[in-house]
Amino acid sequence: MNTFPDASAGANAALTIAVAINPRAAFGGNRRNSPGQTGDMVVGRLRDAGHNVTLLRRRDYQSLRHAVDAELTAGAQALVVVGGDGMVHLGVNALAGTDVPLGIIPAGTGNDAARGLGLDPRDPAAAVERFLGACKGTPRTVDLGRIERTGQPPVWFMCALSAGFDALVNERANGWHHPRGTLRYNLAILRELLFLKPLRYTLTVDGVPRALPATLISISNGTSIGGGMKITPDAKYDDGLLDLFVVSPVSRLTFLRIYPLVFSGRHTTHPVVGIERVQEVVIDSPGVVAYADGERMGALPATVKVDPGALQLWV
Template sequence: MNQPAAQRSAWTLRPESRILVASNRPRLASTFVEHLRREIPSVPVLLMTAPSATELEAAFTQELADTSTPVAALVVLGGDGMVHIGANVLAGTEVPAPVPLGIVPVGSGDDFVRSLGTRQSRRQRRDMAAAAAKLANSLRTGSLREVDAMQVSGAWGSRIVMGIVSVGVDAIVNQRANALRFPPGQAKYVVGLAREFRSLKPRTYRIEATDAAGSVTQWSTTAWLASVANGQYLGGGMRIIPDALLDDGLLDLGIIRPLNLREFATLFPRIFSGRHASRDAMTNQRVTQVALETPNMTAFGDGEALGPAPVSVTVIPRAISLLV
């Protein structure tokens, strides 16, 4: 996948500012912070931890609200869950001034980074000295890439999602995979799917979609999967929505019709490369907003449980500036 060229911005790293780093990998994070402090000795680097994602998000928000010492960047070290936290702090709350997001991807899935086209080998991802040097260079040069985000709302509240919102079989499998401690990454999702497949049934959806021209279409359908995508990947490398772009100001609504076991066996291996999208089992359309209603279903976003359907998903163009 070709990575768009980084944008040079008017944003600059100021010596009187500070850098916030958060991670759920304390040993790797400590090593990374040590290297980053050597790379940029003039700027304080604060390593933040908390017992839960909710508390970490709250701590980030509190730090950003303190305008006595500006925040130069928010850096998350981990997987898609950490990206989810960073995005909700920067795009889901009132931030006093624009703050870029840095990502050090050391998760088992890293689907958002896959969509960016920047995922490296496991050995490269574990090299914290190289990661710190790369981030420091981006900070010095103001090398940024602006990407879209999704605002997902329901009776339970609202969250920012960067990758894919799942409201179908993918959500059920995601829930199963999250409960497994082993195996890691993509294999966990495959195991979850294998355990759930025979009990999975097509679902009835009520859908309302708004296209780029503002035209609204409403319909009902029965489907095996319904996903709203900003990125292409879920489940640790399944390229479920291969046409999705992170910076086109649009979302992709992907729907897979009901499949029998034979059809699924043919389609599933193609999902990893995205070749399934060329078959008649899947439809895809570009939208700016979509509402999905289906009974007894928890929506997932970035691999995290959001809340019960119905949900409304709206694109937020250029919501996040990434350090690249």
């Protein structure tokens, strides 16, 4: 069982903290400001602040998740993840429904969860200071999205489930080893544009069935995906709702006109864009593979629900 120091103990109360580093950076990550180097900085700063810190470095996400679970079972009072949205996804699924807070130090490619929580992806040191200040007080409570698929355990997400053009882009980009970073994602967008066509969906939205063609459907808990694309700029992490984002069938030219607007959130008034607040969506489209927080979930159908207040954060 995790027990927390009494808030009256003041700023010097020591916590037992597990710090997990993106496995892709845990070995051989020597570039400046890599997650590996950032992780060393985070551990040093937390220890300097008087906390008891365990650094978790593993060669793959499965091994890292096992290590995180072991630390939580042993009594870790907080988990800090160092990396991008994939690491946030790992932390969210380790902590959903518990009273153990999550800290986020952005050091990845997308960093959409961090950005939506007001953290600057360019300044991981500031994120550490935010964590150190927050852990002296009451954790912030936020909602999560929960994905249910037949025969599979539930999976939680922080940002969004994608099941359309953006999921096809993820599938394409993840199949390439080069180039790295956002360039690979942008090239995958261009590749998928060559074959742009609407997909057929069947949905049940808060109990009401509908069938429609669409270019893209996402179900968002946060504001952005894909490294800053503000698909649902007015989404809230604590409103007890998800945002259903639908782009109706469009030509390549129209898509290219809308695409730059997504980064500023100015796309929402375009007639092909629809956003509505929902609590539950059952979604299916033959052959479509869903992604959540940039992580591959598998083929539809899936039931997506809001899980209010499912996560505690120190950010």
